[in-house]
Amino acid sequence: MLDNLTDKLGSALRNLRGVGKLSEDNMADALKEVRQALLSADVHFKVAREFVAEVKAQCVGQEVLKSVTPGQQVIKIIHDELAKLLGEGATELEDKKPLRVMMVGLHGSGKTTSSGKLARYLAKKRDYRPALVACDVYRPAAIDQLELLARNEGCTFYGDREEKDVVKIGKRGLDAAKQAEANLIIFDTAGRLQIDEDLIEEIKRLKKAVQPDEILLVADAALGQEAVNVAKHFHEAVHCTGIILTKLDGDARGGAALSMKTISDVPIKFMGTGEKPDEFDVFHPDRMASRILGMGDVVSLVEKAQETIDEDEAERMAEKMRKADFNLEDFLSQMQQVKKMGSLGSLVGMMPGMSGVEVGDEEEKKMARTEAIIRSMTIQERRAPRLLRGSRLKRIANGSGVQVRDVNALLKQFNQMQKMMKMMRGGKGRKMMKAMKSQMGDDPSGLPKNLPGL
Ligand SMILES: Nc1nc2c(ncn2[C@@H]2O[C@H](COP(=O)(O)OP(=O)(O)OP(=O)(O)O)[C@@H](O)[C@H]2O)c(=O)[nH]1
Ligand SMILES: [Mg+2]
Numbered sequence: 001m002l003d004n005l006t007d008k009l010g011s012a013l014r015n016l017r018g019v020g021k022l023s024e025d026n027m028a029d030a031l032k033e034v035r036q037a038l039l040s041a042d043v044h045f046k047v048a049r050e051f052v053a054e055v056k057a058q059c060v061g062q063e064v065l066k067s068v069t070p071g072q073q074v075i076k077i078i079h080d081e082l083a084k085l086l087g088e089g090a091t092e093l094e095d096k097k098p099l100r101v102m103m104v105g106l107h108g109s110g111k112t113t114s115s116g117k118l119a120r121y122l123a124k125k126r127d128y129r130p131a132l133v134a135c136d137v138y139r140p141a142a143i144d145q146l147e148l149l150a151r152n153e154g155c156t157f158y159g160d161r162e163e164k165d166v167v168k169i170g171k172r173g174l175d176a177a178k179q180a181e182a183n184l185i186i187f188d189t190a191g192r193l194q195i196d197e198d199l200i201e202e203i204k205r206l207k208k209a210v211q212p213d214e215i216l217l218v219a220d221a222a223l224g225q226e227a228v229n230v231a232k233h234f235h236e237a238v239h240c241t242g243i244i245l246t247k248l249d250g251d252a253r254g255g256a257a258l259s260m261k262t263i264s265d266v267p268i269k270f271m272g273t274g275e276k277p278d279e280f281d282v283f284h285p286d287r288m289a290s291r292i293l294g295m296g297d298v299v300s301l302v303e304k305a306q307e308t309i310d311e312d313e314a315e316r317m318a319e320k321m322r323k324a325d326f327n328l329e330d331f332l333s334q335m336q337q338v339k340k341m342g343s344l345g346s347l348v349g350m351m352p353g354m355s356g357v358e359v360g361d362e363e364e365k366k367m368a369r370t371e372a373i374i375r376s377m378t379i380q381e382r383r384a385p386r387l388l389r390g391s392r393l394k395r396i397a398n399g400s401g402v403q404v405r406d407v408n409a410l411l412k413q414f415n416q417m418q419k420m421m422k423m424m425r426g427g428k429g430r431k432m433m434k435a436m437k438s439q440m441g442d443d444p445s446g447l448p449k450n451l452p453g454l
Contacts, residue, residue, distance in 0.1 A: 009033055009078075013071030022059040022070060030074060031056055042224040042255030047085070047262050055081050079289050085258055086285035089380045091242065091267045094213045095391060097128070098183040100174075102210065104203055104238065105218035106230055107191035110246035110272055112142060114218050115188040116149030117272065117280035118244075122184055123155070131182035133173030134159035135166045135206060136190035146188050152277070156180040166202055170210040187212065195230065200237045207238060214241045217266065219256070221248050227256045231264035245283065246272035254292055326421060328414060329382035332374045335367060372400040373410055385411060 012030040019026050031052050038048040058077045064070045093099065101118065103111040119130035132150045134157075136142035143159040150157035158176040163169050170187060177185045187210060192199040207215065217240040219227040227245075234240055243264070245257055248271050260268055268283045320326045374382060376399030381387050388396070388411060397404045 009037070009071075009075070013069075013074055016070035016074065019070050020064055022062045022064065022074070024056065024060050026070075027056060027059050027074070034078065038255075038258070041258070044225060044228065044255070044259040044263055047259045050262075051081060051085060054084075075293065079286075079293050082258070082289035082292060083286040085262060086288050087261045087267045087283070088285055089383050090282050090284050091269050091380065092282070092378075093122075093242070093269065095395075096213065098177075098185060099128070099214070100185045100187070100210060100212040101214045101216060102187045102189065102203075102207060102212035103216055103218055103244075104189055104234060104240070105191060106195070106220070107193050109191060109218045109220045110244070111191060111218045112136075112145050112149070112188050113275065114216075114244050114246060114270070114272055114280070115146060115186045116153060117277055118216075118270065119150075119155055119184065119186055120153050120277050121270075121280055123153070128184035129155070129180075129182045130184040130186060131156035131158065131173070131177035131180060133157075133170065133177070133185060133187045135169050135173070135187050137164045137166055137169070138190050142188075142190065149277075156182045166206045167209040170206050174210060185210075195233050195237070203238050215239065216242050216244050216269065218244045218246060219260075221245050221254075221256045222250050224255050225259070228259045228263045231260060231266060235264055235266050240266045242267055242269035244268075244270040244272060249273045249279065257288065258292075326418065327383045328374050328377065328385050329379065331414065332371065332382065335371055369400070369402060369406070370410055373397075373402060373407055376400040385414060 009030060012033045015029060016022075016026055034055065035048055035052045038051060039045060043051075055074075055078055058081065059074055062073070062077075064073055093101070099122075103115050105111050115132055119128075119132060122128040123130055130153070132146050132155060134143040134146045136146075140161050143161055147157050147159060156177060158169075158173040160169055160172065163172075166189070173187065174185060187206065189203060189206065190199075215238060217231055217234050219231055221227060223230070231240070231243060243260060243266050245260065245268050248257070257268065260266070268285075271281055271283045271288075273279045273281065320330055373396060376396045377388070381392065381396075388407070393404050393407050397407050400407075
């Protein structure tokens with residue numbers, strides 16, 4: 001992939017040896033190499049420019065950790081930015097049964113192959129009973145291909161070689177799947193050499209008829225920038241929920257994967273890495289970033305160095321708060337930091353002016369409950385709390401032994417916190433103080449007056 005990025009960076013970063021603080025000056029060469037490498041990997045120039053700016057912003061002014069070299073620290077920053085660019089956290093399909101998935105994409109991108117792969121993957125990992133429905137009305141061979149895949153995977157198949165109306169096929173496919181008690185229905189559609197009106201019309205009609213929960217765009221990574229443009233067009237036309245990026249085993253230069261999320265605004269959910277049915281996996285941005293950079297060991301080394309430095313962690317949190325991208329995972333790790341320092345009661349006791357204030361068991365219990373709720377969420381949900389709706393809330397409540405309303409209360413509290421952070425960031429801090437004052441009156445008599453910071 002970005003093979004030579006590693007080499008090029010190597011020499012640029014060696015020059016950093018001995019610096020105690022990263023600055024615009026000492027980073028210039030390295031950043032130039034990063035930009036060059038991205039461009040030669042076919043990354044969209046706008047994405048490359050933003051990427052370099054972001055890495056620069058992250059690096060400049062950072063003190064170099066004692067146990068690693070400046071170069072290693074920069075690699076870690078580049079790695080994290082790459083992961084961010086690729087989509088941050090694995091994105092799963094909707095968590096429901098039955099689940100309807102429609103595959104769309106250009107001719108030869110890998111729709112039919114990926115339909116079989118996805119059926120196999122979800123049957124194995126998430127206990128689904130799949131059905132494959134052939135909605136390609138142009139090529140009888142495409143129907144045969146899907147039927148063979150269904151047979152190999154031992155799943156239900158529906159196809160009709162005489163019928164030319166995809167809507168009828170789609171609806172009958174749904175019936176057949178229901179009869180067979182399948183709870184994952186994958187609709188494979190016909191490809192085109194390019195996106196044209198007919199294709200979009202057909203997909204729209206099928207979409208309306210079968211009401212898919214997920215529309216997955218299958219895109220060939222080897223097409224590079226072109227794949228990104230195709231994704232953008234498809235998304236504008238039918239609103240895709242995810243991308244399956246195929247042929248990542250080939251000599252794709254990686255640019256497609258890197259620009260996909262930013263340019264098309266659709267997350268990559270799966271990747272195809274070969275022709276065989278199991279050469280397929282969930283797309284993990286951080287693993288992909290390590291693969292692109294080829295420096296997984298350096299990244300974990302720096303991670304370890306950072307773990308041991310609570311002050312840095314605190315600084316990072318403060319930065320996240322300033323940027324208002326503080327999420328539930330951060331919230332949890334903050335709570336753990338507090339716990340590390342001792343009980344809430346003893347902490348409050350140490351603060352000047354607060355020695356008389358009682359912190360009952362109630363507060364401690366509340367904290368434990370909050371922690372249990374967050375722990376019942378997936379990493380992905382913690383990072384994007386907006387995902388938390390419906391069946392997810394129920395699952396989390398069950399998992400942590402509370403009611404859905406308790407989960408909702410926590411989320412509401414969290415939202416308010418985020419809103420406050422956004423206000424502070426927007427320079428509305430003063431406005432907020434005013435609002436607080438008007439709520440509490442001029443003399444907030446309930447609060448001890450000599451508390452630091454009040
Ligand atoms: N190396 C590699 N080949 C793949 C991958 N995914 C699909 N292919 C191959 O790409 C070719 C086209 O795949 P299909 O699944 O038939 O593509 P399609 O999108 O259904 O094509 P149409 O139905 O004609 O639009 C086949 O030879 C597949 O074996 C992949 O991840 N890696
Ligand atoms: Mg096909």
